[in-house]
Amino acid sequence: MINEILPKIYKIEVPLPNNPLKVLNSYIIKGRERNLIVDTGFNREECRNVLLSGLKELKINLSKTDLFITHMHADHSGLISSIASLKSLIYCSELDARIINFGRSKEYWEPMRIYSQQCGFPKEELKDVIEKHPGYKYCTQGPHNFRIIRNRDMVIIDDYKMLCIETPGHTQGHMCLYEPEKKFLFSGDHILDDITPNISLWGDDSNPLGEYLRSLDKVYELNVEIVFPGHRNFITNHRDRIKELKLHHQYRLNEINSILKDGPKTGIEIASKMKWNMSYNSFDLFPTPQKWFAIGETVAHLKYLEEKNLISKKLINNMFLFSLKA
Numbered sequence: 001m002i003n004e005i006l007p008k009i010y011k012i013e014v015p016l017p018n019n020p021l022k023v024l025n026s027y028i029i030k031g032r033e034r035n036l037i038v039d040t041g042f043n044r045e046e047c048r049n050v051l052l053s054g055l056k057e058l059k060i061n062l063s064k065t066d067l068f069i070t071h072m073h074a075d076h077s078g079l080i081s082s083i084a085s086l087k088s089l090i091y092c093s094e095l096d097a098r099i100i101n102f103g104r105s106k107e108y109w110e111p112m113r114i115y116s117q118q119c120g121f122p123k124e125e126l127k128d129v130i131e132k133h134p135g136y137k138y139c140t141q142g143p144h145n146f147r148i149i150r151n152r153d154m155v156i157i158d159d160y161k162m163l164c165i166e167t168p169g170h171t172q173g174h175m176c177l178y179e180p181e182k183k184f185l186f187s188g189d190h191i192l193d194d195i196t197p198n199i200s201l202w203g204d205d206s207n208p209l210g211e212y213l214r215s216l217d218k219v220y221e222l223n224v225e226i227v228f229p230g231h232r233n234f235i236t237n238h239r240d241r242i243k244e245l246k247l248h249h250q251y252r253l254n255e256i257n258s259i260l261k262d263g264p265k266t267g268i269e270i271a272s273k274m275k276w277n278m279s280y281n282s283f284d285l286f287p288t289p290q291k292w293f294a295i296g297e298t299v300a301h302l303k304y305l306e307e308k309n310l311i312s313k314k315l316i317n318n319m320f321l322f323s324l325k326a
Helices: 045-057 094-102 106-118 123-131 208-220 238-260 267-273 288-307
Strands: 002-006 009-015 023-029 035-038 065-068 090-093 147-149 154-157 160-166 175-179 184-188 226-229 311-316 319-324
Touching: 009 045, 023 045, 023 226, 035 154, 090 094, 094 106, 106 123, 106 288, 123 288, 160 208, 208 238, 208 288, 238 267, 238 288, 238 319, 267 288, 267 319, 288 311
Parallel strands: 035 065, 065 090, 090 147, 184 226
Antiparallel strands: 002 009, 009 023, 023 035, 154 160, 160 175, 175 184, 311 319
């Protein structure tokens, strides 16, 4: 489905088969000299066919088309190799560009596997979850020569003069694209309407929830009339939605604090006691991918509390044990 959402700006809904996100909103700006595609879809046939068909219907010449990748996840970057021409500029942050070019590299996935085991992820499910992870299965065929963008860099397509806004959290290098005169924002997965962006952690090198909350504050101050997100519906009051997202994470932090009052626990023990919007009777019945995302989000919140000096973490028998500080 193709919709013209603003003059010369179109949305193509790229299907994400067997994925709870359902579709990826890919945005196309048609310019007189150059076009711009914001995000792409998975590197799989169903996504490729729909996107290429839509671009053909819009009469998009790929040799005159550049790409803006909001972040490294495969549902946003997977089809770079299918649509980027030799003349295309591929805009992306330095951090996420590097990860996109890792692809299926053991250098990227092995540290995540080790850390997830230390957080209690079932060892027998690890091989399955990584090999079936959409970021592993449907990543782009690289490496690519990215045009690295930084905060406040500008991307211009005719009358649309858009600022790159660094919004780390969902990924370390997440970028939004903001048009201050027309007052719209391509938000990627930074702000979504009826679902909460996943904030996960699989290492000790960052505090993604802290970064995400600061990024929400940054975007809150922007003069935005409409948000074009990577998934689901457009957002017409971004400040109200940001307030809701911050309340959600405060609820999660309070929930973890309450769980830890019963004594020290591993990451998976904490995740199993949290409330998730799933239809299964117990955490053990969660499909492996959903269990992975749940533990990753739990650990991100634990890291935030640790940075606030509210909890402590010890590695005992190669397993992290979290506890409240007295």
